Structure formats: structure tokens, C-alpha cells
Amino acid sequence: MSQTAATRPALPSKTRKVASPSNFLLCVGGAVLSGCILIALLSLVLPFDSKPAIFLLDHGSRSLFVGLYPVTIQNFLHLLTAICLGILFHRWLLVRYEERFLQTDLLPTDDDTLLSLDDLGKIRRRVLPLVASRAALPVLLDTAILHAMNTRSLEQAGAAISSKLELISHRLDLEYQFVRYIAWLVPTIGFVGTVVGIAAALEGISDPQHLDMTRITSGLGVAFYTTIIALVESAILVFVQNIVQRREELALNSAADYCMTNLVNRIHIPG
Numbered sequence: 001m002s003q004t005a006a007t008r009p010a011l012p013s014k015t016r017k018v019a020s021p022s023n024f025l026l027c028v029g030g031a032v033l034s035g036c037i038l039i040a041l042l043s044l045v046l047p048f049d050s051k052p053a054i055f056l057l058d059h060g061s062r063s064l065f066v067g068l069y070p071v072t073i074q075n076f077l078h079l080l081t082a083i084c085l086g087i088l089f090h091r092w093l094l095v096r097y098e099e100r101f102l103q104t105d106l107l108p109t110d111d112d113t114l115l116s117l118d119d120l121g122k123i124r125r126r127v128l129p130l131v132a133s134r135a136a137l138p139v140l141l142d143t144a145i146l147h148a149m150n151t152r153s154l155e156q157a158g159a160a161i162s163s164k165l166e167l168i169s170h171r172l173d174l175e176y177q178f179v180r181y182i183a184w185l186v187p188t189i190g191f192v193g194t195v196v197g198i199a200a201a202l203e204g205i206s207d208p209q210h211l212d213m214t215r216i217t218s219g220l221g222v223a224f225y226t227t228i229i230a231l232v233e234s235a236i237l238v239f240v241q242n243i244v245q246r247r248e249e250l251a252l253n254s255a256a257d258y259c260m261t262n263l264v265n266r267i268h269i270p271g
Contacts, residue, residue, distance in 0.1 A: 024090050031086025035079050039070060055225050064200050064222055073193040073226045077186055081233045084182040088237075091175075091244050098251040101130070101137040107262040114268045117152070120145045123263075136168055137255040144259055148267055157264050165256045172252065176245055183237040190230020197223025 039057065046053035053059040058072035065072045106127060108115075115123075124145045130138035140161055147153075147160040200222065 024087075027090035027093070028083060028086040031082045031089065032079060035082030038082075039075050039078055043070065056229070058222060058225070064196070073189065073196070073222065074229055077189060077226070077230055077233055080182055080186055080189070081237060084179055084186075084237050085240065087179055087182075088240050088244050091179075091248060095244065095248045095251050097133075098135055098137070098248070098255065101135050102254060102258055106137070106141060107258070108266070109262055113266060115263070115266045116268055117149060120149050120267070124149075136165075136252050137258060139168070140164055140255055140259045141263060144263055148264070152269055154264055154267055154269070157267070158260065161256055161259050161264065165252070168252060169249070172245075172248060176241065179237075179241050183234055183241060186237065187230045187234045190227045190234075193226025193230070194223045197226065 042053075042057055043059055046057070046059065049060040049062075054063070056074060057070070058065060058074045059069060063069070063072065107123065124142060127138050127141045127145070131142050143160050143164045144157045148157040151157070
């Protein structure tokens with residue numbers, strides 16, 4: 001690192017520790033447990049056969065699933081939504097984990113310091129233990145340092161960051177596939193509930209002379225209620241997913257900008 005021939009600012013002496021993010025299974029398991037507790041509480045609080053209980057839980061005497069409660073389409077939708085929110089909460093923790101690396105003082109951030117090729121080895125020794133975390137910033141730094149040391153070319157180092165950033169972005173998009181699948185599955189199951197409810201209602205009018213109004217009304221209730229709940233929960237999931245994914249992509253772009261600004265743009269290669 002060389003600012004002038006007389007002064008050589010020191011590298012950051014210490015790197016702040018970054019706590020590991022919470023376990024994926026712990027987040028999803030906690031979300032499922034919370035969903036089950038919520039269903040149990042609603043079952044106790046909402047009176048049996050009341051409109052809210054029938055709408056939210058299909059908990060009534062006219063339910064198509066009488067005797068099977070809590071096995072209902074509505075409760076299954078609630079659990080799917082809880083699973084997806086648990087996954088998104090884990091992604092949110094990963095975003096915060098990524099953002100904290102920007103505050104670990106891995107590189108100098110003042111306006112005057114330049115880096116020599118000799119300084120890159122010191123930085124890499126400090127970064128290398130962090131690469132196993134698969135966080136974007138340590139991975140990008142390690143990639144850029146290796147290319148700068150091997151090729152002695154700043155253009156190659158910048159191109160390596162761009163290539164690695166593209167790979168990480170692709171991996172990030174793949175990790176949201178399951179979330180997108182659940183966001184699609186929830187309204188699909190809602191529409192399945194619509195078909196089941198309408199089919200049950202049609203069975204109640206199979207004999208026009210002896211209409212089974214209980215079966216007709218319960219079937220139509222399942223048809224409409226499951227659709228409403230599925231559409232609302234799907235909208236919530238897509239909204240939360242967009243918020244989390246946007247912040248994760250911004251964190252990734254910030255890591256790349258940090259590498260370019262505080263590493264590649266500071267490297268001084270004599271001659």
C-alpha cells in the first residue's frame with residue numbers, strides 16, 4: 001500500500017467479526033410451529049360454526065372435512081404460507097449478514113491510500129477464512145486479489161469481479177425458485193378448493209326434488225373462501241419476496257462496488 005514514497009498508511013489492523021446467520025431449518029421449523037400455534041389459537045378463540053371460523057379455518061358443522069379437522073384446505077394454505085415466510089425470513093437474515101461484511105474494515109476506505117501488490121497478500125490472508133461463509137464480499141475480494149496478483153492487470157481484476165458477480169447473481173436467482181413455486185402453489189390450491197367446493201355443491205342438487213341445501217351452501221363456502229384466502233396470501237408472499245430479493249440484490253451490488261472502489265481502483269502497479 002503506497003500513498004507516497006515517504007508515507008505508507010497501514011492496513012486495517014483488525015477485522016470485525018460477523019456472526020453467522022441463523023440455520024435454515026431453524027427458521028422454517030419455527031415458521032411452521034408458529035403457523036400451527038396460530039391455527040390452534042384461532043380454533044380456540046373463534047367460536048365453532050361462526051363466520052370467521054368457517055372463513056379462515058373451515059371450522060364448522062357444514063364443513064366438507066367434518067371429522068378431519070384441522071385437516072382443511074384453509075389450514076393447509078396457512079401452513080404453506082408460513083413455510084414460505086420462514087424461507088424469506090432466512091433470506092432476510094442472510095441479507096443482513098452480507099451487509100455486515102461491508103463494515104468489517106477489510107480494506108482501507110480513506111481518500112488517499114493506494115495498495116501495492118505486496119499488500120494484496122496481507123489482505124487475502126485476512127479474507128481467506130471468510131470465503132468459506134460464501135458471503136459475496138469475501139468471495140469477490142478473493143477473486144479480484146488472485147487475478148491482480150497473477151496477471152498484474154487491473155482490467156483482468158475488474159473483469160473477474162464482473163464474472164463472479166454474474167455467477168453469484170445467477171445462484172441468488174436459483175435460490176428463490178422454491179419461494180416462487182410456493183407463491184404459485186398457494187393460489188393453485190385455492191383454485192383446487194374452488195373446484196372441490198363447486199363439485200360438492202353440485203352433488204347437493206343432483207336430485208332437483210330433494211335439494212340438500214346444507215351441502216350446497218357448505219360446498220359454495222369452500223369454493224369462495226379458499227379462493228379469497230389463497231389470493232390474499234399469495235399477494236402477501238409475492239410482496240415480501242420482492243422486498244427481500246431487492247434488498248439482497250442491492251447488498252450484492254454494494255459488495256461489488258466496495259471491491260471496485262476500495263481494492264481495484266487503489267492498486268498501484270509500478271511501470
